Amino acid sequence: MKKKTRFRTKSKDLSYRIKRISLALLLCLTGILTAGCTRERETTPITKSGFYFDTVIQITLYDDRQEALIDDCFAMAAEYEHLLSRTVADSDISRINQSQGAPITVSDDTISVLEAGLSYCELSGGAFDITLGAVIDLWDIKNNPGVLPAQEDLAMALDSVGYEAVTIDGNEVTLTNPEAKVDLGAISKGWIADRMKEYLNEQGVTEGILNLGGNVLVLGPKSDGSAYRIGLQKPFDQDGSLLLSVDIADGTVVTSGNYQRYFELDGTIYHHIFDPDTGYPYQNGLLSVTIVCPKSVDGDGLSTTCFALGLTEGLALIERLPDTEAVFITEDFEVVTSSGMGDTIPYEILE
Numbered sequence: 426m427k428k429k430t431r432f433r434t435k436s437k438d439l440s441y442r443i444k445r446i447s448l449a450l451l452l453c454l455t456g457i458l459t460a461g462c463t464r465e466r467e468t469t470p471i472t473k474s475g476f477y478f479d480t481v482i483q484i485t486l487y488d489d490r491q492e493a494l495i496d497d498c499f500a501m502a503a504e505y506e507h508l509l510s511r512t513v514a515d516s517d518i519s520r521i522n523q524s525q526g527a528p529i530t531v532s533d534d535t536i537s538v539l540e541a542g543l544s545y546c547e548l549s550g551g552a553f554d555i556t557l558g559a560v561i562d563l564w565d566i567k568n569n570p571g572v573l574p575a576q577e578d579l580a581m582a583l584d585s586v587g588y589e590a591v592t593i594d595g596n597e598v599t600l601t602n603p604e605a606k607v608d609l610g611a612i613s614k615g616w617i618a619d620r621m622k623e624y625l626n627e628q629g630v631t632e633g634i635l636n637l638g639g640n641v642l643v644l645g646p647k648s649d650g651s652a653y654r655i656g657l658q659k660p661f662d663q664d665g666s667l668l669l670s671v672d673i674a675d676g677t678v679v680t681s682g683n684y685q686r687y688f689e690l691d692g693t694i695y696h697h698i699f700d701p702d703t704g705y706p707y708q709n710g711l712l713s714v715t716i717v718c719p720k721s722v723d724g725d726g727l728s729t730t731c732f733a734l735g736l737t738e739g740l741a742l743i744e745r746l747p748d749t750e751a752v753f754i755t756e757d758f759e760v761v762t763s764s765g766m767g768d769t770i771p772y773e774i775l776e
């Protein structure tokens with residue numbers, strides 16, 4: 426069962442504009458509200474930001490003696506970027522992409538992210554695909570001034586797409602299509618957030634918030650039992666105002682949206698989530714999908730998957746999954762939630 430809420434918006438005609446994504450805006454992709462969740466503490470919370478994976482990472486821990494642990498998390502981000510980034514020349518993923526079909530031995534961590542990615546390729550029936558690297562490069566949405574790719578270039582890039590080409594045997598990865606280009610951008614931040622949480626929990630830290638460019642993961646229930654209030658940005662809002670808030674005591678809140686990276690041409694938004702069948706960005710009437718679930722790797726995989734599947738199929742998928750809820754925002758700024766939102770996951774529309 427789905428619930429719909431339509432709310433008034435001043436920008437109903439969506440006067441889209443190409444904006445430079447500033448550090449501040451990136452931090453607001455998923456704002457974190459702390460109002461209403463504060464309490465008396467003997468120590469001061471500490472927040473630090475870093476830039477990895479072309480993404481702002483912000484970590485808040487509630488004890489300023491834990492600053493060194495935040496630095497350890499940033500070191501983890503740098504290490505994983507070195508394994509998983511397609512733009513780092515000697516990363517595991519770059520070595521796979523340059524392999525021309527030869528088997529490549531990679532780390533356990535890389536295998537773990539690849540397997541997580543492949544599981545969402547299968548779950549989505551191929552709407553989520555970790556071999557879109559050539560299509561993503563061709564569009565270069567982040568730097569694109571508003572130029573569509575030539576049809577023949579797109580056709581060539583599409584020939585390299587198809588996740589079935591990625592075969593894994595132990596730590597050995599082989600691309601059965603030598604042209605395939607692996608891109609883990611849709612899942613790696615969630616996977617990394619989970620590793621950071623594991624590390625911090627091992628170090629005895631059980632309260633805090635990790636925000637990896639919109640992948641928010643909280644470290645565990647607060648000691649006073651209150652929830653963390655996570656704010657979701659209103660798509661395309663130039664002031665970065667929040668559309669709704671979600672309260673979670675534990676788990677993750679992850680958003681995929683067409684407003685996060687895009688350019689606009691003749692009234693169409695060309696954004697960063699691509700249809701592996703056409704090579705064009707999905708145009709299915711959605712502005713964003715937010716997933717609330719225990720693990721960030723799943724939140725990340727599912728938010729991109731549901732954006733790709735669209736409202737009807739995406740919502741049906743969420744209803745089949747345990748401990749998983751979703752908020753869809755349509756192009757009419759209608760908020761559609763899965764059946765457990767409100768009952769198991771409290772939320773509030775902020776305007």
Ligand code: AMP
Pocket residue numbers: 552553554555557561608609610611612680681682697698699700701725728729733
């Ligand atoms: P996210 O922000 O988690 O939804 O991931 C978006 C990123 O995933 C893009 O910037 C691309 O790197 C990659 N990507 C784009 N389209 C797809 C797709 N259909 N399946 C998997 N990854 C994709």
Ligand code: MG
Pocket residue numbers: 610611612681724725726727728729730
């Ligand atoms: Mg994702």
